[in-house]
Amino acid sequence: MALVKVVVVLARIYPERPLVGVGGVVFNGGKVLIVKRGSEPSYGRWSIPGGLVNLGETAAEACAREVAEETGIIVKVGEVVDVCDYIERDDDGRVRFHYVIIDFLAEPVGGSLRAGSDALDAKFVDVEELMNYDFTRTTRKVFAKLGWLKE
Incomplete structure (x- = not known):
């Protein structure tokens, strides 16, 4: 299983083409669900939960x-609340990461809150407290579009 994870991570770095990612803006009672990223890009920064679309799977x-x-x-x-590009280049100008990200509004209907294998932490946060977190650029953009943060 560890080898599979290494291969997947390597396929994301210096990709041959853009990768399609998704995010979920999960809002419940004045609080929004956020995760602390456990992998690159943006390791250790906060974002909305999300990841890559698998073959044969719809974005939703x-x-x-x-x-x-x-x-x-x-x-x-x-x-869909937003569609954006995330492109990160290395010092030589080569594309290190390239994602096209589709962010959806989502409503919680069950489950128990816990940080999964790709997240260092997961929690619901009051919208008024969002300015206290170090968010990824794409998450800041979505929250600004919703009027929760300044971009």
């Missing part, structure tokens, strides 16, 4: 799966 299905894997929370996936 991937969103529900990734939220459950990273947080233990089962969600009903709603509308």
